[in-house]
Amino acid sequence: MSNSPGSFDSLGDFRTIALIGKYQSLEIADALRDLVAFLQAQGREVLIEEGTAAAVGCHGCRTATFSRIGEQADLAIVVGGDGTMLNAARRLAAYAIPLAGVNQGRLGFMTDIASQSMLEGIASLLDGEFSPEQRFLLDARVMREGETLFSALALNDVVINKGDIGRMIEVEVRVDGEFIYILRADGMIIATPTGSTAYALSANGPILHPAVHGVALVPLCPHALSNRPITISDESRIEIQLLAQYDARIHFDGHEYFDARAGDLLQVQRSSHAITLMHPPGYSYFAMLREKLHWSGTPRH
The missing domain is CATH 2.60.200.30 (Probable inorganic polyphosphate/atp-NAD kinase; domain 2)
Known part of the structure; x- marks a missing residue:
């Protein structure tokens, strides 16, 4: 496993994946269960953050504290909104683990994988189609x-x-x-x-x-x-x-x-400390601003 931000360029970097979700949300519980099944079918080891597991009732899953996730995981997938991502980022910053966010919130400035295409987005990331970006x-x-x-x-x-x-x-x-x-x-x-x-x-x-x-x-x-x-x-x-x-x-x-x-x-x-956000293919910061801030107009050709 490599804990150097920006050095993720092979499938082997993401063998152990941690899942972190917003507590007390039925939608997120369903999404987490889908993710667990998807990742395990690929032969990857899955860790569920212990507070997330207790809240969504993920029985039979391997649970882990944030410190254990920091020590063992190669990637953390955060399912929720920006608040969930903020909490995970602060707890894991010292471990330099890359973070990918599935947006189940309202805005999603940092959780930029759409919930309706979650599995496709995660599959692309695991296939090496991602853009790492550091944030201090x-x-x-x-x-x-x-x-x-x-x-x-x-x-x-x-x-x-x-x-x-x-x-x-x-x-x-x-x-x-x-x-x-x-x-x-x-x-x-x-x-x-x-x-x-x-x-x-x-x-x-x-x-x-x-x-x-x-x-x-x-x-x-x-x-x-x-x-x-x-x-x-x-x-x-x-x-x-x-x-x-x-x-x-x-x-x-x-x-x-x-x-x-x-x-x-x-x-x-x-x-x-810094964190590394893993953006999906085609990610654009300005396109994100246009969508989230409802900037109007279309480009002229």
Whole structure:
């Protein structure tokens, strides 16, 4: 087995395949059972993530924790929506296992194998017809008086916001140690190119192509209209300090959060981990945007 992203070029690379699904979904349970039968008929070893197996009732299947999947699987197939993919990507990032997504959700920016043609798409992937694409993650930590209180990975974004209070918060923003501004707003989104089509997009942030080596800083409802979104290098270190008398909540991909106090420091930088998404034949990032964002018009010839 090779755990080097981008080096998947033979059928032997995908002998052990893990299946991860959204919990409590009858549609996904049926799809997972179809996938198990399809893969086993090809003589491949199949692992079902243990939470998925418990939720869909996949009795008699080999179950595995995320750590075991990371150690043993050559490929992980995620059946669900982008939220399911986000969770799997963060849990498996340290293992460099390629991920393929079957879209059973609403948008599917990352799960791009259509559910109605799932078996055909997976068959093409296993035959070597795929396009690997790397996406980087963010390392985030919350500091208090020099000590790390909380740390997490994020594939989409890190968001600091006002939490449950009904007023703005005030933070000091620095990039690579240089003071940028003091922001009075509902909060700030720090988004990767992957996350630029998620929460940041709804806050009027820029769409960043996955090949762009950048991170978007997107203020949420800033008091000063001149506080606009900005894209910085993905090599930058971002520091956001919560100023006195304000508390806030910090979210990591919408899956984890930490309640911060005045004076706490949020540090964010590019992680050493990356994930590899396996796209089906004919995949186009711009075609995906046209479909998901309902861009109109047809090309002129």
